[in-house]
Amino acid sequence: MSLPTPRILPSHLHAFAPSAHPSISTIRLLGHITSLRGDQAVLESCNQETVTLILNR
Numbered sequence: 001m002s003l004p005t006p007r008i009l010p011s012h013l014h015a016f017a018p019s020a021h022p023s024i025s026t027i028r029l030l031g032h033i034t035s036l037r038g039d040q041a042v043l044e045s046c047n048q049e050t051v052t053l054i055l056n057r
Contacts, residue, residue: 010049
């Protein structure tokens with residue numbers, strides 16, 4: 001990625017919705033993948049919050 005992107009925890013994800021920040025189209029979530037099933041992955045952050053990611057094929 002050539003442009004800097006905000007690195008956030010899942011608890012701050014709502015603050016980066018497209019309606020809140022139309023100029024930011026890419027963010028980075030901090031954490032690790034705990035499961036991968038088909039086109040979905042579960043990411044767990046350092047504070048044990050989880051986010052389900054829908055993956056593009």
